[in-house]
Amino acid sequence: MRKTQLLACCLLAIAGIAACSKKNDESPRLNDGSALAAAEPPTVQVPGVCEYDLDETALKAQGYTKVFEDNFNTLDSTKWDRWNSGAYNNELQLYTPKNLHIVDGKLLIKPVRERVTGATDPDNSTKKTFNFTSGRIESNYNFKASTATPKVRISARMKLPFGLGMWPAFWSYGGEWPTNGELDIIEGFGERDLYNTNIWYGSQAGTPDHDYTLSMTYVKSQSDQTTCYHVYEAIWQKDTVTFLFDGNIIRKLVSSTPAGQFIPKFFNRTQHITLNAAIGGDQFGTIDPSKIVLGDTYVDWVRVYTAK
Structure with a gap:
């Protein structure tokens, strides 16, 4: 999610190459002809469980031992x-603190x-005019998969926005991007x-x-992610990253395969959590800002667990 302008060029190049290949009839149909859709990553079908919560x-x-938690009773500036x-990423919003709210013990990221x-x-710092505002927070808490904590489980319970051009995300990164790695748990x-x-x-x-x-990997759920809360997770280890949805493994990336070959390179490197709701940008390719439909992102809680 913390991609630079270099990434935007890469996406357009990949999209151009993929357009010459045979279209996969079962690939997801994304809003407004996304450049990402053209690259056709694999899709995982999952049932999902409406209002799912973790069994601690x-x-x-x-x-597992819980080492970080925020239940969003307040938006704690120490956290x-x-x-x-x-x-x-050519996103269209200005992030401001005023778009972050606490409502009934939930973090609400409200785009305007x-x-x-x-x-x-x-x-x-060059001033720029934006037609949208939204919210983004990054944790002061840092963590890493290491010899001391070889298994790190990063979890959040969220309700996603419904609306053309909304790009909510729960992810982690650290250092000078992407030298400490990045885990996109949900975009x-x-x-x-x-x-x-x-x-x-x-x-x-x-x-x-x-x-x-x-x-x-695209994840297609049979349960609505915009009207129900679901739990999104990643388990980070030295040679694997495992993604889960509502407690079920949806994909495990392994270092012995091309898809996971770089995982060991960010072992023992510090990351932190990011929650945000972008608007437009490279995720959607070319999109008419006047057609964007805004939706709210809710976060019930965020937790980090470690295990030996």
Whole structure:
């Protein structure tokens, strides 16, 4: 999710190549002809469980210890940094703290259609005009899969927005992106039943070393993700990253395969959690801003567990 302008060029190039290949009739149909859709990553079909919640007693029995938790009774400034800036990926929103709310013990990220001026992105203070605002928070808590904590489980219970152009995300990264790796646990499309997972790594800042189509997976749920809460998770280990939806494994990336070959390179490197709701951007290819339909993102809780 923390991709640079270099990534935008890569996506367009990949989309152009994929357009020459045979279209997969079973690939998901994304909003407005997304460049990502053209690359046709695999799709996993899952049932999903409406209003699912984790059984922490079962996790404890499996050897997990909870090391971080926020139930969003307040938006704790000691736990989270709030963005006040534009972002990357040709996104259309300015992130501001005023788009972050606590409602009935849930974090609400509420996008607004409004004309505002702010920094282009965190690396570029040049003022830019935006037609939307939204919210993004990043945890002050850091974690890593390491010899001391060889298994890290990153979890959130969320209700996703429904609306053309909405790009909600729950993910982790660290350091000079993507040298500490990135785990995209959920990136939504503003649809009721579809999101994707992914991993990133680059040995130099701003330069991913792999073709993203190797590790991206679309997840299509039979349970509505915009009217029900679901639990999205990743288990990070030295040689594997396992993605889960409502307690069920949806894909396991292994370092011995092309899709997971870079996982060991960010073992023992620190990451932190990010929650945000972008609007438009490279996830959707070319999109008419006037046709964007805004939707709210809710987060019930976020947790990190570790195990030996």
